[in-house]
Amino acid sequence: MSRGRTEHPLFARFYASVSPAMDRSGGAELREKLLSGLTGEVIEIGAGNGLNFAHYPAAVTRVLAVEPEPRLREIGQRNARLAPVPVEVVDGVAERLPAEDASFDAAVASLVLCSVADLPGVLRELNRVIRPGGELRFLEHVRAQTPALTRVQRLLDATVWPALFGGCHVARDTAVAIADAGFAIQHLERFSFPETRIQFPTSPTILGTASRGQS
Numbered sequence: 001m002s003r004g005r006t007e008h009p010l011f012a013r014f015y016a017s018v019s020p021a022m023d024r025s026g027g028a029e030l031r032e033k034l035l036s037g038l039t040g041e042v043i044e045i046g047a048g049n050g051l052n053f054a055h056y057p058a059a060v061t062r063v064l065a066v067e068p069e070p071r072l073r074e075i076g077q078r079n080a081r082l083a084p085v086p087v088e089v090v091d092g093v094a095e096r097l098p099a100e101d102a103s104f105d106a107a108v109a110s111l112v113l114c115s116v117a118d119l120p121g122v123l124r125e126l127n128r129v130i131r132p133g134g135e136l137r138f139l140e141h142v143r144a145q146t147p148a149l150t151r152v153q154r155l156l157d158a159t160v161w162p163a164l165f166g167g168c169h170v171a172r173d174t175a176v177a178i179a180d181a182g183f184a185i186q187h188l189e190r191f192s193f194p195e196t197r198i199q200f201p202t203s204p205t206i207l208g209t210a211s212r213g214q215s
């Protein structure tokens with residue numbers, strides 16, 4: 001299987017410089033909520049520059065963080081050394097995870113399911129590596145709930161957006177894709193982030209938990 005295009009030097013520079021400011025403006029609280037209550041061994045896909053790492057609870061015994069983009073991975077490796085729990089950052093793509101079947105208690109996807117090349121394939125792969133009864137935690141910007149913004153998002157996805165922002169798509173209906181992949185959604189919040197009067201194409205956001213099922 002091809003890895004697809006995973007080096008995005010301009011996007012990597014951009015994301016590494018803006019994401020800490022996003023975290024100072026409310027993003028860090030969302031990450032805290034995303035990871036709250038996790039225990040045991042966790043796999044994080046598309047970990048980027050590692051901004052989740054500081055928020056893993058002490059009951060997490062190991063995080064395997066998979067990140068294909070070299071520049072972001074290097075920053076992530078530095079942040080892993082400062083994390084309160086053991087974090088190993090490795091090269092790889094979410095479509096083909098370097099992990100045994102059913103080897104993790106949970107998986108984490110934040111701001112990455114918008115960018116993967118094969119969303120159903122990634123969700124199948126997560127289903128494979130999470131143990132029966134384990135969970136998927138997600139924090140993702142998604143398709144809007146209003147027709148006007150959805151039209152803008154679709155137009156952007158069909159034109160400039162993916163090329164400008166490292167393969168990101170703004171019109172993905174990620175909650176539906178998670179459910180279609182066989183996960184049972186246990187908890188789902190929808191909100192706009194950041195909280196601005198006029199929404200950005202990336203503002204509609206979901207945060208939630210889905211369980212992997214026992215079979």
Ligand SMILES: C[S@@+](CC[C@H](N)C(=O)[O-])C[C@H]1O[C@@H](n2cnc3c(N)ncnc32)[C@H](O)[C@@H]1O
Nearest residue numbers: 046047048069072093094110111112115116117
């Ligand atoms: C917007 S950044 C988010 C980084 C991080 N998850 C966070 O919450 O800040 C998107 C990340 O997804 C990664 N990515 C893109 N395609 C991927 C794939 N197929 N498999 C794994 N990661 C991927 C990118 O390299 C980038 O680090």
